[in-house]
Amino acid sequence: MPSSPIREAAVHTKLHRVVGDVTQRIAERSAPTRQAYLDRVRGMATDGPARAGMACSNLAHGFAACEGADRLAVRGLTKPGVAIVSSYNDLLSAHQPLHEYPEWLKDSVREVGGVAQFAGGVPAMCDGITQGRAGMELSLFSREVIAMSTAIALSHEMFDGALLLGVCDKIVPGLLIGALSFGHLPAILVPAGPMTSGLPNKEKARVRQLFAEGLATREQLLAAESASYHGPGTCTFYGTANSNQMVVEVMGLHLPGSSFVHPHTPLRRALTEEAGRQIVRLTQTRGQYTPISEIVDEKSIVNGVVALLATGGSTNHTLHLPAVAAAAGIQLTWDDFADLSAVVPLVARVYPNGSADINHFQAAGGVQFLVNTLLDAGLLHRDVQTVAGGGLDLYRQEPVLENGKLIWRDGPVDSLDTTVLRSVDDPFEPDGGLRMLSGNLGRAVIKVCAVQHENWIVEAPARVFENQEQLTAAFKAGELNRDVVVVVRNQGPKANGMPELHGLTPALGALMDRGHKVALVTDGRMSGASGKVPAAIQVSPESVAGGPLARLRDGDVIRLDAEHGRLEVLAGPAEFAARPAADVDRPAWEGTGRELFSALRNAVGPAEHGATVFPGQLTSMGELA
Incomplete structure (x- = not known):
């Protein structure tokens, strides 16, 4: 894992007053619900491997399908158990690369004395496929289904940590909400990375508009779309999927530098395998115990909002981040977004906020440059816990392979392309947009x-x-x-x-x-x-x-x-x-499965509170209504 690269110039940077004030008012507003959440999840923690307290019949069901060393490890009650929860399917380009991950992760967990099991799959739907069609009406509610599916996977109580495999719109927030219900467990989000660059997004948008006006044929439109969405990985525009990756990395829930590495590359595999090793180190049995409930706190939520604003990210996160925060007992409001936006400058231009795609952003310096400039300006909390095992300064570093070995080195302190990425001292706009x-x-x-x-x-x-x-x-x-x-x-x-x-x-x-x-x-x-x-x-x-x-x-x-x-x-x-x-x-709200979701539609809360259906979250946000 990276070592702490705290530069002398950055050590004494004071936190921006507004960032501190917003964080403080969130903490004060949330004090009762946050404490109730922490009390609940801390009460779920165990001194040793979780499965050690199981009755013999329960435990036997948990290793009945295991073989060899894994069977002995689960039965032995000494090695930490790790759940793999995945959104893999091969319909969607962003999730297709996850097919190989479970076996890699089982091997890497095994290397450091743990045992991993594929605990459950969660659905993953694509708004690109369902856009403008009936299935899109299930899209937002799929976040709640994913959260519940994650909870079902973890409810077997066989595990001491979780690896959450997901990328796109509702998938990452859903995985997080589900994992936060098991907040006593460490959890690492494991991404798949973006596809390589295809047809420029600006050209794709031009053809779409021509088609809407009747000035381009369907064949021309399909040619443009398929040249843009052309291979495995996340779509390359800066929509909700790539905003997810940006936000959760700056929240300390990814390994440093892992968000925008292409699928099916040696570095992508090395980062995935390291996530397996690191989750074992973070378990209660290994001395670096870092449950997700301690990572997702008021400071990390504010860091996520700041990263979103500084890069002009997706408006969908004005729904997702309040819902994720509420799952951790934290009350985040639209006014918090607005007040932070007023002081956080826009330092990235990525389509639709510019002509570059996410690969250009990565080449210009990526998340590591972003963290550098925001930390040095006092716009991020550095004193947070992360899955890397230290504070946010670790996220100044970028991963590379050196003679086939994964190492981290200092990330860029200067942008390599100021048309795409700039410092806080020379922003594109003075506020977050x-x-x-x-x-x-x-x-x-x-x-x-x-x-x-x-x-x-x-x-x-x-x-x-x-x-x-x-x-x-x-x-x-x-x-x-x-x-x-x-x-x-x-x-x-x-x-x-x-x-x-x-x-x-x-x-x-x-x-x-x-x-x-x-x-x-x-x-x-x-x-x-x-x-x-x-x-x-x-x-x-x-x-x-x-x-x-x-x-x-x-x-x-x-x-x-x-x-x-x-x-x-x-x-x-x-x-x-x-x-x-x-x-x-x-x-009537029926057809394409919609009738199955009527209970969620009837229970859902307002958009301003995250459009969530979970009673505990609605209760925690109710005082803000």
Whole structure:
């Protein structure tokens, strides 16, 4: 593992006042729920291997299928047991590389005196495949299913640590939420890395927009898409999947430098195998005991938010990070995001916030340069626990193979490409580009780092739609060729599972290119790849929960003002408040498995609290309502 590379210039860096203040108020707000969580998980810890307290019949079931040395190790009750929980499937490019990991991990765990078992698989769905289709309405709820599946895998209580294999959108937050329910266990997230660069994302977006306007054929569109998404690994734009990797590495949940190493390379395998060795070192039996409950604390949550903001990451994390935090008894709010965004500069330009992809970001200095510059500016907490066995300074170092051996060396202190990655002293923008909006239409999130400044304020008549299909039809019919604020309501978690609406971007972008002032207001989500079009998303409360969007009508003048954080309908307060909600004929929520998720839809909380269904998390966030 890396050794601590604390440079003299960095030792005395003071924590930024706002970062400290936000962290302190999160800790004060969360004190009762955090303490209750810690008391609960600490009570689950054991002095020796967890399975040692099992009755003989229970234990026999746990090693019945084992052979050879592993059978003797599990039966012997002395070696630490490690659970492997994986999102592998070979349908999805990001998860296909995980196929080989379990055997590598079993070998590496065995090397250092542990025993690993594949404890369970979790589902992994792709928003790229389901975008604009019925299956997308299950996407957000899949996070809760993944969390529950992780809990089922770990509920056998055979284990002293966990290796969590996953990459994309809901998978990583779901794995984390599940693992935090077993917070007495150490856990390491093990990624697969991005695919190599293909067709530039900007060119892909151009062809998509041409197709939306009827100026490109389906064959041309498919050629562009398949040249962009062309091999194993995560999609190369900076969407939710790659934002996941960035955030969890800076939170100290990956081995340093492991986020953006390509699949099927010697370094990728070496990092995966080292994760197996390291999890054994972190178990209670080995002297470096570091449970995940002690890593995911108020400071590491703030570090994750700062990394997200500094790189212009996915807005989906304004849902995922509050849900993950709540699983650890921590109450994180949208106001915390907004206050941190005001002081955290944007230091990365990765598509959709620039033309580079995540491989260019990695080549320019990657996470290690990012951690360097943010630590030196006092924007990250360095005194945190990590899976590397020390504080965040270890994440200044990058992994390399030297004569076939994995070592860590000091990462770059200067960017190798300042068009992609810059220092805090020379940022692209002075703030993090993520803002909160509020007004008589509710509260919403807007990502402005990919939006031109002249489009930060839009005031125009509304055109109200109940679904994506209505908007697409209106666009094709030429009904939107004007300044317009497009409202797509009834897209929140209680309405239909809160699908991403990224498929609307080409049409709305085309309207902007024609010279119109255009904005989107919705209680749904946009993709981590969204940009260009100013979009007030995740409006809370949502329409079906009595939110103000339900009272909007075509022609109402809406003002979206990202400069001053306002989202308003310019109507008389009394008249607007007295309006009845629109009478909408909502289709039955069934087909494509949706009927199986009705219980989750009925139980889900508001977007502002993470759109979570778990009662314990809803209770911990309830005081903020």
